[in-house]
Amino acid sequence: MGKEKDGKTSYQLKVPKGTKDWDGKDMVIREKIFGTISEVFRRHGAVTIDTPVFELKEILAGKYGEDSKLIYDLADQGGELCSLRYDLTVPFARWLAMNSSVQNIKRYHIAKVYRRDQPAMTKGRMREFYQCDFDIAGAYDPMLPDAEIMRITCEIFEALGWKGRYTIKINHRKILDGIFIVCGVPTEKVRTISSAVDKLDKSPWSEVRKEMTEEKGLDPEVADRIGEYVVLKGSEELLDKLQKDEKLSNNESAKAGLDDMALLFRYLKTFGVLDRISFDMSLARGLDYYTGVIYEVITEGSAPQTSEGQSIQQAGKKESKPKKHVSNIDGDEDRSNDPSVGVGSVAAGGRYDNLVSMFSGKQQIPCVGISFGVERIFSITKQRLAQDSSSAPIRTNEVDVYVMAFGGKGFDGLLPQRMEVAKRLWDAGIKAEFSWKVKPKLPQQFKAAEVNGVPWAVILGDEELSGGKCKIKQMGLEDGHPEKDGVMIEMANLEDEVKKRITTSPDSASLTNGLGGLSLNEYAAGAPKTG
């Protein structure tokens, strides 16, 4: 790829910087991932909406703070001034504000967003990348939608075959705010100190403390008191400990947050996903608009390195080695970094009860949501597939049957017969191909089927056809297999004979199971090969 010149044209044959074409196996993996995620959303009654790729410039203005400089504007060619969407949250809030009859909705949206990130500043970030957002809008009893989002998150990573190899870090803005106040942070400094805590996922406490005290002028004693809290992580026993902390429970904000967490934990236990949760006091999330529970999902290998070359999760463990970032197929730096989910996480979100009112004066609509870093999930999935040498090759198309013909001297290619058989298979909903040559050679036909990993061949021959028969053959059988040369069937039963076979072939799993066709469940989880 890259620049390419020739005598005829002087086009620069490339895509714009920070964008890419999706094709081949990447496209197959991506489609399977999007399909799997969407299926889980729909299992929980979610609907999808689709908004334009560009919005009026004024809709986006003032929503992204200093990142607003990253917004792509359309050229002023007369008429309205427009900008490419920067995320899916603001268009959703705009949609909610415009559709005032909608008082509650569970909506998901998987679509591209646009950011003019400078590669010099933030290495390798894409300028066009997919986001996958799920949000629940509406007033409900406390923590029930929040708990269902955690449950949905676990269902998604299980469906992707991650088999428990992920952790949902969870915290609560009200608890954090309470801690800051209790530790002695002046009210006007709460947000900026919270931002400093947010950096604990990539910097050690010593650096964060330095930012608090030296940059942000916080009393070192106050910082140290904060330090005692933010290192805490655990589960119910941590909640217990915090609830017994008198200073905390006397603070109204912290108390409200802890009550929420207690309820959430109870719900998560009922939903069977409490073991995937880590109550992590260092989680703060960068965005200002969160008002309640916040969360971030991490997985093995998704965590970034500390300046010492160790991931935070592994810091202190002796055997941990500095790991390289996930590389893409071109050997470049990982370019899948979705700035919305935060460095090192594969999903993130929280409750934001006040955002919709930015767009309308109508009554507030409380919201809670999560954004899946689908580009990073793609990179991790792809890497895991590549590392598993036992993994079956990923097919780029889904054809189940290749219709071929052979014959001796005077063989005319049997084109009408091959077309007729393909027609019958298509009529029965079976995925089939045949060679677009009038007289193809048999080895060419076998090669075409093999290249695409087509599992079955229907083989026509003059002699068999005159007896009302043809052969059906499973591709790739070893020498000596009793059906190596195929099985003779009646042409009259063609469709049934084919259907019977493709529904029991492992490949047909791709039709019924989002990732089954890739055997992603096996490979991603590193489980032994089952066939």
Add this chain to the structure above:
Amino acid sequence: MGKEKDGKTSYQLKVPKGTKDWDGKDMVIREKIFGTISEVFRRHGAVTIDTPVFELKEILAGKYGEDSKLIYDLADQGGELCSLRYDLTVPFARWLAMNSSVQNIKRYHIAKVYRRDQPAMTKGRMREFYQCDFDIAGAYDPMLPDAEIMRITCEIFEALGWKGRYTIKINHRKILDGIFIVCGVPTEKVRTISSAVDKLDKSPWSEVRKEMTEEKGLDPEVADRIGEYVVLKGSEELLDKLQKDEKLSNNESAKAGLDDMALLFRYLKTFGVLDRISFDMSLARGLDYYTGVIYEVITEGSAPQTSEGQSIQQAGKKESKPKKHVSNIDGDEDRSNDPSVGVGSVAAGGRYDNLVSMFSGKQQIPCVGISFGVERIFSITKQRLAQDSSSAPIRTNEVDVYVMAFGGKGFDGLLPQRMEVAKRLWDAGIKAEFSWKVKPKLPQQFKAAEVNGVPWAVILGDEELSGGKCKIKQMGLEDGHPEKDGVMIEMANLEDEVKKRITTSPDSASLTNGLGGLSLNEYAAGAPKTG
């Protein structure tokens, strides 16, 4: 929608002109249509690729003639100059040129394209709209890919439930060019006269003749000779007639085109779709880059009106009445007009063997393709659904089971039990919801299920639960139905009992059959209701 102001903000709460949000039932219908179409493509071994929404400006420059003024540019914010894609063909040709190892591919692409159409000039055209392109690139034996595209087209409209209510108009550039030469059109005027013929789908011959003679300076006698040919339409008998036309068969171009058509007709007969074809000598297609067979699909109601208020197809029939254009839900003019497929058609395309070389000096890659006017197909489908008063309401979500609880005095809402049941159903892959209220009233729960058209309820009660049982009830049964109050089942068999029912319920068809859930097959075809 539209402009909306309030005290708090002065946002103009709207989407940019010529764009729209997709939501609710529209989104459901759209997704079903896209899913149905994609499934047919994949049945024929097609793969999909995805290109960036914007391309380098120079890639698009010089590809669209005077329509280039409709291209949306991104603002020059430093760096590369980019434009939003105008169609999916140029990005595909760019991709082929960049990926020189790809010598053949069947690819489909369903995505949005962008045109700064002025509503004043071309009423109601969208500025952001979906295209759905399928193209076969590669060198094959003559007419085999072309025939498969016709077959795919028929499979798609059948899968959409149009049951033969569509016609593929077909012609061949080489036949047309031969006719023009044979009739005496000077070589340099062939393309412009071809453009005039292209208008026969919306203007009567008298007007087209006027354009040829008065505007384009063609000898009236030559125009009249053309007129004798371009009114012809038919099937094999027309091909026969043209092949026997000595003047034509002595013209090299016409002869090559007629040979192609003869082969194509033979293949289409084998594929069982010849009866959907109309060999129409008036079809010329606007775009210059076609080199072989060209086609356009029309359906009842998709054809535009002539100036006399009659569609071309109906002109001359006494009973035909002027029809209004398809209206969308807002009562506006039809805004689904995809300028790529031509006025009045729902799909169009042809063979273009020289386009890819515009991007690279490498060997030519012959291509043949079709673009489905998915926005117009959407409008027609939606209108047909709306006109059928017997049509079942379209559901916006896919939930199969609503888990509810009831109880007498002291009823605590059975929240943990409802959550536990929902968890079990989700674990079994069943789509389920429950009320996010701690103590919901039974009528509220029934209402929530009814509003979303959920077909089944699992009803929990203290007494039943203590006996290890619960009730399962089909929603919407009439009074007096023996199972109106539901059926008692063992909690231990919950998942099986539910699965047994939802797989036999008509609604579950939406999972296995692209449009079955909408009963679109029935309604679109105007067939009698079957339940």
